[in-house]
Amino acid sequence: MLPIINGESIKELDQEFILSKGILSIDLMEEAASAFVEWFYGIFKDRTIKIYIFCGPGNNGGDGLAIARLLSKMGYPINVLYLMNGKGCSKDFQANFKKLPKNFIATNFENWNRQIDHGSIVIDAIFGVGLSRVLEGAISDLIGELNNAIATRIAIDLPSGLPSDSVTTGQVFHAEHTVTFQFPKLSLLFPEHIQFTGKLHVVDIGIEDQFLQKFSSNTFYIRKEDIFSRHRYFHRFSHKGDFGRVLFIGGAPGKIGALFLSSYAALRSGSGLVSCAPEFEENSSVQIPYNEIMLFQVKSNTDLGNMDAIGIGPGWGTAIDPDYFLSIMVRFNKPMVIDADAINLLAANPFLLKKVPKNSILTPHLKEFERLVGKVSNHAERIEKATSFAIEYNVVVILKGAHTLIALPDGRKLFNSTGNQYMATAGSGDVLTGMITSFLGQGYSPENAAICGVFHHGLAGELASQSKRRGMIASDIIEKIPNTFIELGIE
Numbered sequence: 001m002l003p004i005i006n007g008e009s010i011k012e013l014d015q016e017f018i019l020s021k022g023i024l025s026i027d028l029m030e031e032a033a034s035a036f037v038e039w040f041y042g043i044f045k046d047r048t049i050k051i052y053i054f055c056g057p058g059n060n061g062g063d064g065l066a067i068a069r070l071l072s073k074m075g076y077p078i079n080v081l082y083l084m085n086g087k088g089c090s091k092d093f094q095a096n097f098k099k100l101p102k103n104f105i106a107t108n109f110e111n112w113n114r115q116i117d118h119g120s121i122v123i124d125a126i127f128g129v130g131l132s133r134v135l136e137g138a139i140s141d142l143i144g145e146l147n148n149a150i151a152t153r154i155a156i157d158l159p160s161g162l163p164s165d166s167v168t169t170g171q172v173f174h175a176e177h178t179v180t181f182q183f184p185k186l187s188l189l190f191p192e193h194i195q196f197t198g199k200l201h202v203v204d205i206g207i208e209d210q211f212l213q214k215f216s217s218n219t220f221y222i223r224k225e226d227i228f229s230r231h232r233y234f235h236r237f238s239h240k241g242d243f244g245r246v247l248f249i250g251g252a253p254g255k256i257g258a259l260f261l262s263s264y265a266a267l268r269s270g271s272g273l274v275s276c277a278p279e280f281e282e283n284s285s286v287q288i289p290y291n292e293i294m295l296f297q298v299k300s301n302t303d304l305g306n307m308d309a310i311g312i313g314p315g316w317g318t319a320i321d322p323d324y325f326l327s328i329m330v331r332f333n334k335p336m337v338i339d340a341d342a343i344n345l346l347a348a349n350p351f352l353l354k355k356v357p358k359n360s361i362l363t364p365h366l367k368e369f370e371r372l373v374g375k376v377s378n379h380a381e382r383i384e385k386a387t388s389f390a391i392e393y394n395v396v397v398i399l400k401g402a403h404t405l406i407a408l409p410d411g412r413k414l415f416n417s418t419g420n421q422y423m424a425t426a427g428s429g430d431v432l433t434g435m436i437t438s439f440l441g442q443g444y445s446p447e448n449a450a451i452c453g454v455f456h457h458g459l460a461g462e463l464a465s466q467s468k469r470r471g472m473i474a475s476d477i478i479e480k481i482p483n484t485f486i487e488l489g490i491e
């Protein structure tokens with residue numbers, strides 16, 4: 001998995017990396033600039049479009065100058081505006097300033113006519129990870145002006161004004177695209193910052209994961225290449241018992257659809273046998289809309305030991321007796337997936353928390369999470385609380401949302417890279433519960449079930465949205481689960 005390094009350690013990382021490779025820091029800057037240009041050309045092919053590049057005094061500004069040189073060589077009309085030049089600027093900024101072609105237009109921004117042509121591109125190379133305080137004065141005003149320009153805004157590494165690891169309320173560049181180097185900086189994954197970061201693109205500048213690992217032990221970004229090895233391989237003699245027997249408990253009258261979505265998602269994720277136990281009166285007739293799903297009844301003495309995994313909570317309602325939930329946890333006594341109303345039940349009855357089987361997976365959305373841990377004021381605090389909760393109760397906490405966080409009981413924090421806004425639709429979370437329970441039932445460790453479930457769920461959402469966009473519903477996500485296996489080369 002791709003380590004996420006905090007801003008303070010990045011300078012040290014760069015230094016060690018260039019030493020180990022026997023290269024100069026300006027070579028790494030050139031690598032970063034080339035990676036940006038390659039991304040840029042992939043999207044903005046029209047070489048007559050006017051580009052303004054705003055360069056700060058540090059290495060982020062140096063990147064901007066190197067990018068200006070490379071793009072101008074490709075024929076794009078470039079205007080560089082720099083905040084300052086000469087002394088006070090970083091060494092690599094100065095070296096790249098000297099490398100600008102002779103006839104190049106580079107203007108000190110104090111002498112600039114403050115005009116940005118409509119429809120042009122504004123590239124923000126003012127500050128990156130070296131930002132040391134909230135923006136103020138002329139720089140803050142400049143960013144405000146850039147944010148009002150009728151132009152496409154692109155940030156290099158970080159939108160200027162955004163600290164790399166924390167939440168800000170100060171002035172920040174509003175990017176439509178942020179192109180960040182090697183790994184996403186933590187603050188780019190915060191929901192509060194979406195209007196600053198826009199679409200996130202992580203480009204490779206040649207620093208290997210193993211090298212990054214030395215600078216972070218507990219925060220990671222999950223990518224496509226991390227998934228294959230976490231799946232189990234099934235051979236031609238595998239039978240349906242090997243693919244697991246799973247049970248879903250929930251679905252009170254009026255909310256039974258949630259339970260069916262989880263159950264059906266489990267089937268599509270590869271479960272061999274799927275049963276569901278809706279919360280209905282004994283003898284009442286329940287129609288299951290899928291032939292492959294079996295109806296099950298959990299009575300006070302029902303043996304749950306032959307189930308490989310249980311997903312509990314979707315549509316369960318709020319009228320559940322906490323002792324009944326307790327008896328299920330005690331009888332099953334293996335990791336289970338706890339979602340929705342089962343989480344609400346834990347929150348309302350804290351004594352239950354201590355009885356949750358070790359390594360169980362809790363999948364709260366943000367409101368359910370707050371019921372569990374109390375009010376949180378921002379995402380940084382939310383991440384910390386999820387991590388300490390996972391450690392304290394020895395469970396996996398999956399905090400759902402854009403860049404879903406998986407907090408593991410050993411303190412590691414994993415952020416997901418798949419998914420999109422179209423997945424914010426009724427039942428999407430029930431589908432996730434079904435997928436994770438399915439993998440758990442297929443014999444995956446809770447960690448691998450959580451990672452595979454979250455990644456495939458996001459990928460299925462991406463695939464479904466290709467034809468459905470905002471018309472996408474949870475069942476569309478389920479229908480695309482099989483394609484995610486094909487996409488990732490999983491047999």
Ligand SMILES: NC(=O)C1=CN([C@@H]2O[C@H](COP(=O)(O)OP(=O)(O)OC[C@H]3O[C@@H](n4cnc5c(N)ncnc54)[C@H](O)[C@@H]3O)[C@@H](O)[C@H]2O)[C@H](O)CC1
Binds near residue numbers: 032063090131136
């Ligand atoms: N491995 C990589 O990720 C690479 C990153 N590169 C780029 O370098 C920047 C970081 O450069 P650095 O010089 O450390 O910092 P900045 O350019 O962000 O800014 C430093 C500069 O700004 C002044 N400053 C800071 N905050 C403020 C403020 N609020 N107001 C005014 N001035 C401020 C500070 O005093 C310095 O002068 C990284 O983001 C990448 O873009 C490399 O190019 C390659 C490898």
Ligand SMILES: [K+]
Binds near residue numbers: 060124125127159160
């Ligand atoms: K920037």
